Amino acid sequence: xxxxxxxxxxxxxxxxxxxxxxxxxYPITPQSSIVEMLSGFxxxxxxxxxxxxxxxxxxxxxxxxxxxxxGARTFTATSSQGLAxxxxxxxxxxxxxxxxxxxxxxxxxxxxxxxxxxxxxxxSQRDTGWLQFYCESGQEVFDTIIQxxxxxxxxxxxxxxxxxxxILSHTYEIVDLPEQSQIDLFLPPAPxxxxxxxxxxxxxxxxxxxxxxxRYKMHQDMEEAKTFCSEIDAEFxxxxxxxxxxxxxxxxxxxDLILVTAGTIAGTCRVVxxxxxxxxxxxxxxxxxxxxxxxxxxxxxxxxxxxxxxVIDRDFSPGxxxxxxxxxKASLQGINCGLPVYEFIAGLGGKDVTDKDIELIIExxxxxxxxxxxxxxxxxx
Amino acid sequence: MYEIRFHGRGxxxxxxxxxxxxxAFFKEKKFVQAFPNFGAERRGAPVVAFTRVSxxxxxxxxxxxxxxxxxxxDSSLTRRKGIAEGLKEGHWIIxxxxxxxxxxxxxxxxxVATLDANTIAQEHGLGSSSVPIVNTTILGAFSRATxxxxxxxxxxxxxxxxxxxPEDNAKAAREAYEKVVF
Numbered sequence: 001x002x003x004x005x006x007x008x009x010x011x012x013x014x015x016x017x018x019x020x021x022x023x024x025x026y027p028i029t030p031q032s033s034i035v036e037m038l039s040g041f042x043x044x045x046x047x048x049x050x051x052x053x054x055x056x057x058x059x060x061x062x063x064x065x066x067x068x069x070x071g072a073r074t075f076t077a078t079s080s081q082g083l084a085x086x087x088x089x090x091x092x093x094x095x096x097x098x099x100x101x102x103x104x105x106x107x108x109x110x111x112x113x114x115x116x117x118x119x120x121x122x123x124s125q126r127d128t129g130w131l132q133f134y135c136e137s138g139q140e141v142f143d144t145i146i147q148x149x150x151x152x153x154x155x156x157x158x159x160x161x162x163x164x165x166x167i168l169s170h171t172y173e174i175v176d177l178p179e180q181s182q183i184d185l186f187l188p189p190a191p192x193x194x195x196x197x198x199x200x201x202x203x204x205x206x207x208x209x210x211x212x213x214x215r216y217k218m219h220q221d222m223e224e225a226k227t228f229c230s231e232i233d234a235e236f237x238x239x240x241x242x243x244x245x246x247x248x249x250x251x252x253x254x255x256d257l258i259l260v261t262a263g264t265i266a267g268t269c270r271v272v273x274x275x276x277x278x279x280x281x282x283x284x285x286x287x288x289x290x291x292x293x294x295x296x297x298x299x300x301x302x303x304x305x306x307x308x309x310x311v312i313d314r315d316f317s318p319g320x321x322x323x324x325x326x327x328x329k330a331s332l333q334g335i336n337c338g339l340p341v342y343e344f345i346a347g348l349g350g351k352d353v354t355d356k357d358i359e360l361i362i363e364x365x366x367x368x369x370x371x372x373x374x375x376x377x378x379x380x381x
Numbered sequence: 382m383y384e385i386r387f388h389g390r391g392x393x394x395x396x397x398x399x400x401x402x403x404x405a406f407f408k409e410k411k412f413v414q415a416f417p418n419f420g421a422e423r424r425g426a427p428v429v430a431f432t433r434v435s436x437x438x439x440x441x442x443x444x445x446x447x448x449x450x451x452x453x454x455d456s457s458l459t460r461r462k463g464i465a466e467g468l469k470e471g472h473w474i475i476x477x478x479x480x481x482x483x484x485x486x487x488x489x490x491x492x493v494a495t496l497d498a499n500t501i502a503q504e505h506g507l508g509s510s511s512v513p514i515v516n517t518t519i520l521g522a523f524s525r526a527t528x529x530x531x532x533x534x535x536x537x538x539x540x541x542x543x544x545x546x547p548e549d550n551a552k553a554a555r556e557a558y559e560k561v562v563f
């Protein structure tokens with residue numbers, strides 16, 4: 001059934017449809033409405049899940065890990081400082097190979113204090129061994145949560161689904177909520193896995209010289225994730241008629257300039273790409289949906305034929321630049337094509353990225369030589 | 382694309398109004414998007430919210446700077462400098478006010494519609510006498526003045542999206558539809 005709902009509500013409906021069994025979360029703006037709605041579902045019995053009130057995000061993840069070790073389908077949601085507080089346990093969750101699904105509502109990290117969208121919070125967790133998706137619509141948020149349970153329960157790796165604070169989390173739009181019978185068909189109860197058995201206790205995650213082998217196995221499974229996530233996406237399309245890809249391309253086949261970005265900025269880029277085409281400028285858009293594992297091959301392939309690339313980052317690694325830009329450049333290095341990559345930082349701390357900003361980025365990329373450093377858009381005078 | 386900007390005060394329900402109006406347009410097969418002006422909300426402080434409506438998929442993911450319509454839930458906000466900033470000339474301003482449209486200086490550059498939503502909302506028991514909840518009421522006036530969306534769609538959207546006293550809210554919108562002055 002199609003409804004006009006916010007992306008945070010889409011998260012909650014997806015967790016309801018996925019029949020999560022244990023939810024542990026601590027409210028934080030702009031994630032709070034997810035937790036409020038889920039606790040409501042648990043209170044009314046609409047969702048037969050144990051809702052665990054915790055005193056911090058660190059405890060939320062600890063509870064999810066414990067429940068997941070026992071075999072439960074678990075969920076948590078957080079944002080910004082909350083995600084940062086979870087950091088230590090994110091490594092535990094992936095190291096123990098637990099299929100935990102989390103929604104992270106992207107918000108800038110303090111200081112200065114800011115409640116608005118910025119991808120730096122989740123990108124700071126790049127190396128924790130979680131798969132990461134970045135969504136651009138309420139529909140994609142719903143669908144990606146559903147897909148994530150299939151993915152995590154097969155690969156035994158946790159998945160983080162990211163949506164930008166307010167710009168997506170608090171924006172109401174049309175979302176198709178599928179019939180529960182369809183969801184059940186696509187997402188049956190989790191397959192059996194090695195779990196803690198209190199009648200036959202044994203240790204999880206003990207000290208071992210095989211640490212490097214565990215990491216190598218995680219590396220292999222992350223590589224496999226690229227193929228498996230594509231397969232799941234294709235299967236999802238068969239049932240629900242929608243797919244997203246690891247990356248999504250728009251007018252890239254013959255483009256001279258390709259804009260590369262993640263999240264909601266991609267939609268605005270497509271609007272501007274259409275305007276450019278009407279003026280005879282061949283502009284395309286590539287949106288990176290999956291960030292970990294990084295789909296370098298899927299990104300390089302469409303870029304190969306372009307003359308220039310402009311990466312727009314709503315995130316920033318101090319002392320380095322845009323995080324997506326660095327990853328894209330590293331992947332292109334592998335195919336040695338000498339393609340100029342222009343780097344733009346825009347929209348930090350929820351700063352609006354307008355169609356005019358994108359037009360400015362395109363103009364600068366056309367006219368200026370590549371300086372090899374990031375250009376900042378939207379700085380206040 | 383048709384873009385609407387709501388002005389209200391924290392607690393009046395401007396954000397909910399933007400989502401209910403989106404739902405009403407959705408009932409008429411439009412693509413919609415509704416979002417608040419992002420930030421910390423405080424009761425009584427000026428609040429802004431937006432609704433986008435289109436015949437096509439809405440891909441724009443940025444703020445609205447040149448709206449096609451203003452809906453003002455609190456008449457005191459009409460005195461704020463720059464309240465009509467960006468509004469396209471000749472377009473509608475819907476104001477919750479007991480004054481007549483011609484009493485507003487906006488008239489001339491813009492089209493003005495007024496209705497006393499406070500009284501209508503109070504008569505239907507919406508909110509308290511000191512803080513009437515006028516967000517659903519004023520949508521009826523929008524429907525009549527602009528002709529952009531049917532009052533039936535507004536009333537259905539109100540019934541579906543307002544958790545308390547949905548029928549009273551729908552009736553208040555209908556009364557505003559009948560009483561709006563423009």
